[in-house]
Amino acid sequence: MRAIIGPVALVDCNNFYVSCERVFDPGLLRKPVVVLSNNDGCVVARSNEAKGLGIGFGTPIFKCGELVRSKGLKALSSNYALYGDMSRRVMDCLSRFSPRIETYSIDEAFLDFSGIPLTERTAYAHQLRRRVLKEVGIPVSVGVATTKTLAKIANKLAKRNAGLKGVLDISGEVDMDALLSAFPVSEIWGVGYRYSQTLNRHGISNALQLRGADFSWVRKKMTIKGLRTVLELRGISCMPLELMSKDKKAITSSRSFGKPVVELDELKEAVATYVSRAAVKLRAQGSLAGTLMVFLATNRFKPDDPQYSNFLHLNLPTATSDSPELIRHACFGLQRIYREGFSYKQAGVILSNFSSERHTQLDIFGAEEKRERGRKLMGVVDAVNLRFGRGTLEFAACGLEQPWKTRQEMKSPAYTTNWDQLPVVRA
DNA sequence: TCTGGGGTCCTAGGACCC
């Protein structure tokens, strides 16, 4: 369901992953903290204190050793079970402030504010902010404007200026020209590195200049999406609220390995593991995959090592969500592209070309009975893993030792999603 | 020693057809 919108609020959690960690470990408050990517590789979330130390997004953590020693920088492995659960709590809380809500990402939501009179919007946003902090423990920022693109800008300004206390409403009378002329074009939603380079070359460096740019020129250089951005900067809403979450059109599962992998058998275990994870998500949305892509690659950061990467698309004979079947196809594909004599660093699979499980095309070879048994088995496996935690039941093809598994040496417990890891309060 | 993972949308161009 889509809807034309009036004023809209963008609510964005501040330094979300770090804030989640702080809820359960107050010792991290007011300290420089970063959360690392899978494999404990590079920085994907930073506390304000860490940003103050000059640590950029994506910095490899091995370059921060000195800061850990001299400034007490604390680095944590990412804990997606925790962040996913905290996200759900934040969204629950927000939906009580406006039932017309679009969950845009794990840490962001757009809320329809058209029911709130102009003079009350700022106060309402402050109230919302206090409530999320009290109930969930996560600090958020709120930007209110007449379009999503402008709300994004308001939100960034609210975060940036401490005096605003996390809220900025630009949906009413404001000096929009002054505001936009001070906002760099590269920070506009939908303008990435490439486009901002092109725009800069043509003398467009701030949001006011982009707002005034020639429509057909923008259309040519930045496609229809760029044109929508320009219109939104003018206050014309082109991006409606998406109130219903949509099914995914593709599901990827891939990881860098904790250490290089040479043997085909080990690669097969890894790929079998990834494809079973993807299959769980596939079944959860009631889809069948018609295409499976498998890929592998050596470490591109070691240019002196022999390099090789490849991928293979497989059009499956029958669309399926059956884990053993998908594992068979993935291993077959992997075998086709595997070359001996390389140290592999990464592999993965992408499922796509989905159809609905409810109107399956019948298998011309009459294997319906077998498929039905498979469906029931998958249902049981998913239910057990949901109840007792991921990995309770696994396929033998995924291996037992899993030496290739990613490193996560600084991970916090799954405080909210695993009974064994609930926080303990000491009297 | 150590450098992420998971998505979406749009367009150009090729293959193919009449």
Next chain:
DNA sequence: TCTGGGGTCCTAGGACCC
């Protein structure tokens, strides 16, 4: 040797997002 025009479908690649 010369060599049309219009349409559809598909895919690879590029741009963006968090």
